[in-house]
Amino acid sequence: MKKIAITLLKIGLSAAIIAYLVWNAVRTKGGENVFANLLDQPKHWGLLAAAWLALASGTVLTFVRWWYLVRALGVPARGPRTIAVGFWGFLFNLAPLGVVGGDVVKAVMLAREHPEHRVKVVASVVVDRVVGLYVLFLFATGALLLTGLGSLPSTELRLISRAVFLATALGGLGIAAVLLPDVTGGRAARALGRIPRLGPPLENLLGAIRLYRHRLGTLAVAAVMTLGVHALSAVGCYLIARGLPGEVPSLAAHFVIIPLSVAGSVLPLPMGPFEFVLDFLYAHLPQAAAVAAGQGLIVALAYRLINILIAAAGVLAAVVCSGKRREWIDAIHEAEKGDTSNSC
Numbered sequence: 388m389k390k391i392a393i394t395l396l397k398i399g400l401s402a403a404i405i406a407y408l409v410w411n412a413v414r415t416k417g418g419e420n421v422f423a424n425l426l427d428q429p430k431h432w433g434l435l436a437a438a439w440l441a442l443a444s445g446t447v448l449t450f451v452r453w454w455y456l457v458r459a460l461g462v463p464a465r466g467p468r469t470i471a472v473g474f475w476g477f478l479f480n481l482a483p484l485g486v487v488g489g490d491v492v493k494a495v496m497l498a499r500e501h502p503e504h505r506v507k508v509v510a511s512v513v514v515d516r517v518v519g520l521y522v523l524f525l526f527a528t529g530a531l532l533l534t535g536l537g538s539l540p541s542t543e544l545r546l547i548s549r550a551v552f553l554a555t556a557l558g559g560l561g562i563a564a565v566l567l568p569d570v571t572g573g574r575a576a577r578a579l580g581r582i583p584r585l586g587p588p589l590e591n592l593l594g595a596i597r598l599y600r601h602r603l604g605t606l607a608v609a610a611v612m613t614l615g616v617h618a619l620s621a622v623g624c625y626l627i628a629r630g631l632p633g634e635v636p637s638l639a640a641h642f643v644i645i646p647l648s649v650a651g652s653v654l655p656l657p658m659g660p661f662e663f664v665l666d667f668l669y670a671h672l673p674q675a676a677a678v679a680a681g682q683g684l685i686v687a688l689a690y691r692l693i694n695i696l697i698a699a700a701g702v703l704a705a706v707v708c709s710g711k712r713r714e715w716i717d718a719i720h721e722a723e724k725g726d727t728s729n730s731c
Contacts, residue, residue: 425685428632435689438626442690443697445619446477452612453515457497459605460507460598464497471709472496474701481691481698490516510595518606520653521562522613524555527646534643541671547647547664550654565593566600621645624665627693628686634678635686636669644668648687662687 450473457464475496476489494512498505530536531548582589599606621641628635636644644665651664662684669683 424632424679430632431630434626434630435693438623438630439693439696441619441623441626442693443700445616445623446474446694446697446701448612448616448619449473449515449519452518452609452616453493453511455612456515456518456599456605456609457508457511459602460504460511460595462497462501462504462507462511464501467708468500469497471701471705474698474705477694478698478702481695506591506595507598510592510598513592514596514599514606515609517558517562518609519613519616521555521558522610523617523646523650523653524551524558526614526617527551527650528555530643530646536643536647536672543667544671547651547654551647551650554650554654565596566603566606568600617646617649618642620649623693624686624690627689628682631685631689633682633685635682636672636678640672644672662691 447470450470451466453473454464454466454469457469472493476493478489479492480489490512494509498508501508528551531551536544536548621644622638624645625635625638625641628641648661648665648668652661665687666681666683669678669686670680
């Protein structure tokens with residue numbers, strides 16, 4: 388009940404923010420009503436289909452990256468099966484009423500197939516998440532430095548910029564601390580292992596993560612894949628924007644807007660979810676004078692809808708191709724029970 392209450396609170400807060408954005412866009416006086424235009428003006432369905440393809444390609448690339456990280460630890464996971472598991476995790480990350488995260492679902496599902504490599508599977512999920520987030524912050528940092536957006540006279544932009552720079556710096560230090568040789572001679576890991584109940588699993592997990600110290604080439608390839616993921620996300624959102632009625636920023640601007648929007652929604656900032664940050668950046672970029680209020684929100688909502696369609700299509704294909712619906716359901720139930728202790 389506590390998990391459900393927290394989830395409902397998050398959903399309610401996000402819904403309230405989106406409702407405010409809709410109200411703010413509709414009440415604009417003398418401006419363009421983007422919601423009326425969305426219904427009345429023609430849509431470019433070819434561009435929207437191309438957006439679906441770009442975003443689907445980026446999603447699959449994230450699963451290929453995870454499979455690459457899994458295989459690097461000697462886990463004999465098959466590519467198609469790992470991608471199918473990735474789609475299940477992706478769906479749970481998008482499901483608004485889910486009480487279990489997609490990463491937990493991925494770890495439990497793949498660990499059930501390779502019980503002798505449970506720790507390595509969980510380590511690969513953690514490292515995959517860290518690589519994805521850290522390259523995102525590097526991407527956003529580069530965008531800020533190249534464009535100088537952080538120096539614009541906007542409190543919100545300065546807040547996002549400082550948070551992104553801080554997260555990039557702290558993330559780099561944390562990654563270095565894990566990957567560089569242990570200067571404590573293992574004493575830190577042993578101290579971690581003495582924590583009641585959680586200590587031994589955490590010590591084992593840290594040991595598995597540190598196996599990547601000898602696979603820096605693997606991490607470099609995973610980072611390059613992640614750059615491709617973020618590039619496809621920027622292209623996909625631009626195609627969505629072009630496929631919908633209204634003026635939008637340029638493709639180059641989307642290579643700044645999208646990583647900043649995702650980074651801003653990940654960081655604990657008061658600006659709120661992805662929809663709020665994207666709508667704000669659409670309206671506050673120097674070249675955004677012609678962009679109508681609420682246009683960013685329309686693009687963000689279309690982006691969410693396309694991702695849901697991608698996840699649904701991937702899960703449907705996984706169920707149809709594997710024919711192991713009962714096995715998938717059992718794994719999901721295990722993840723919902725929070726049964727990840729055995730994974731470490």
